[in-house]
Amino acid sequence: MAIDYSNITTIGFDADDTLWVNETYFREAEEEFGRLLEDYETRNTVDQELFKMEMRNLKLYGYGIKGFVLSMIESALELSGNKVSTQVLNRILEIGKEMIEHPLELLDGVEEVLRSLHGRYRLLVLTKGDLLDQERKLEKSGLLDYFHHVEVLSDKKPGNYLRLLEHLEIPPAEFLMVGNSLRSDVLPLEEIGAKAVHVPFHTTWAHEEVDPASHSNGHLTLGKLTELLNYV
Incomplete structure (x- = not known):
């Protein structure tokens, strides 16, 4: 009709x-996040837990890169039992800044x-x-x-x-x-x-x-x- x-x-x-283009850069960030946390969990588990964290945090942070970065940090702490290194946390913050500054x-x-x-x-x-x-x-x-x-x-x-x-x-x-x-x-x-x-x-x-x-x-x-x- x-x-x-x-x-x-x-x-x-x-x-x-x-x-x-937008979602492509989130996927690239997720892939790097999986590599950063591979000492603690499988790549598939990291992806699943990050998504769950994003869904829990949507009502607090809303949509966008900043909320995504906070969810990555919280997931890294949770998946590692609070043992994740400051180097990894710093890299997560850098990933967020790179996403924000990425050429349009x-x-x-x-x-x-x-x-x-x-x-x-x-x-x-x-x-x-x-x-x-x-x-x-x-x-x-x-x-x-x-x-x-x-x-x-x-x-x-x-x-x-x-x-x-x-x-x-x-x-x-x-x-x-x-x-x-x-x-x-x-x-x-x-x-x-x-x-x-x-x-x-x-x-x-x-x-x-x-x-x-x-x-x-x-x-x-x-x-x-x-x-x-x-x-x-």
Whole structure:
């Protein structure tokens, strides 16, 4: 069934892994963390315990690199029985700083798409994560002039979207969200009566994974962002 986008006035874009590369650097950090802790546990156990720690800490630290680093430190202490060396702890802190300072890599076609849509739609960035880090990445990206509004959300649940759209005076029926995560960028929008386009990234954080059989396919899935221009 074709989806009608003719009434869309505003398009929101996720940032991480929709506009630029992000999850790849977390995976690289996880791999190094596994090597740092291999004297205490297997690589698989380290990965599993770090993920559990991140989930426990989400309500305290939220999303982003800083919370990830704190979870790595806490996991290192727990997995080692508080025997982990100061050298390893220092290296974990360095990993976090390297992630924050990593050069920004825009995904293919991002600027082409934004340039085409700018002026025809009201464009927003709706992302989650650490406020300072996301502001820094947006500044590095050179994309700020394309957007009417930037919002860093604590989470991306239906209520978060509804409150923001109400604040910006955007009817949900006139809003389209574009992102790489079914859990965060697609399903909540369908729930509130907005539209969504899914552009999968090749790497997905386990927390964002959704069983395809658990939801209806009431959205468009694209192979790359530039295909969006065929529909809006």
